[in-house]
Amino acid sequence: MPGLDFKFLERPKRRFHCPLCNRIMRDPVQVSTCGHRFCDTCLQEFLSEGVFKCPEDQLPLDYAKIFPDADLEQQILSLPIRCIHSEEGCRWTGQTKQLKAHLSVCSYNVVPCPNRCPEKLARRDLPEHLQHDCPKRRLRCDFCEKEFTGEAYEDHQGLCPQESVYCENKCGVRMLRMLLPQHMLSDCPKRKLPCRHCTKEFLCDTIQHHHLQCPRLPVQCPNKCGTPGIAREELPIHLKEKCSNNEVLCPFKEAGCKHRCPKLSVGKHLEEAVQSHLFLLCGVVNRQRLELRELRHCVEESSRNFDGSLLWKLSNYSRKLQEAQSKINGCVELFSRPFYSHRYGYRLQVTTFLNGNGSGEGTHLSIYIRVLPGEYDGLLEWPFPYRVTFSLLDQSDPSVTKPKHVTETFSPDPNWKNFQRPRPIAMNTVRGGCLDESMLGFGYPKFISHQEMMKGNYIRDNAIFIKASIDVVQNIIK
Structure with a gap:
């Protein structure tokens, strides 16, 4: 009986098992030369692979x-x-x-x-299915007395034209569905009608009240200017x-003109x-210039960093490196x-060449620091003294591996011109959008090679972080 899994009362002897599928043999066949037995199907599948040998002793078949x-x-x-449904x-x-019987x-x-119908179920559940669930069973509608299959009857329910139903608008009327x-189209007092002015829908028994306040209802101008059909809103x-x-105010009222006259x-x-309007506008421009200057000063004051450290994030690293390599924008210094x-201290700035500068050009990332003109330079010690x-x-990720930051520290050479008191930057020191070489600053042209950066995890989410810190020695006054 192919296709059935037997549940034996006792474990069958080994000789009843097929050596190929390790199950009770179905349609057993015997190889007369060696006496081995197999399922007919299993042996045919084995031989279909082109191996004409007995699966047990490898003798020719x-x-x-x-x-x-x-x-x-x-x-x-x-x-x-036992029964397979035991x-x-x-x-x-x-x-x-x-x-099988x-x-x-x-x-x-x-x-x-x-x-x-598509259902397959246990024989004992068949009567219940035939009476209540089968979509192919025959049923008769109580309203129109037509006969349907179970599947069609479910579709017919709620649609029978002879069934008595209430109005869907809840006006209280009951009638045949047909x-x-x-x-609902012409008699129901709760049917919806569109307003002929604003096109919104209202109940038939409330639309007259709506017309008393409809925002699109045409009204007359109280000034009697003669404009026809002005919507209320x-x-x-x-x-x-x-x-x-x-009467309207002059368009230059914001500038200070107080004149009022009819629109015409x-x-x-x-x-x-x-x-007079030109004089008023000049006064507005002068006031705005002063306000902008004050706002700019406030923004600069609020954005200053006085703790002696800078954490600089360079986003879009790959694009900026490519621009530096091809010198698309002329200046390759960022x-x-x-x-x-520190507070009331030296004003500093970090610059970098992503594609290197000088001896590191094309192979390294270069980093420099510059001393900028600051507000408190007249009160400070020169040359710049701090490490x-x-x-x-x-x-x-610090939880996975210990970060290996690349760090370099130097103490300023008092004889180096970059650490003397800076002079205000003149326009002739700027060439092509970049500072003159004399304003380059002091640092490392070979801070880290491009190869080392690629090997480590210094570039992440297409961004790098450069940190600069100043070791300021605080003087303690006793």
């Missing part, structure tokens, strides 16, 4: 010497088994050859619905901007008062925002 083993098949069919509750036992009447066996569309704008009989006379006033060594530390930060 001859198709003419493979025969069905009827005796062994009868022994297998005589083995005692775990579901069936208590039948018998010989293997009796299983039992399954034809077993209440736990899965069978197709006799009405040819009369409901006409009622547009009347304030009409009176303020369009009504020719309405505004053009004449503008022609006559050109010079400038950080200025920062202070400077540069770091390229390793962006590795």
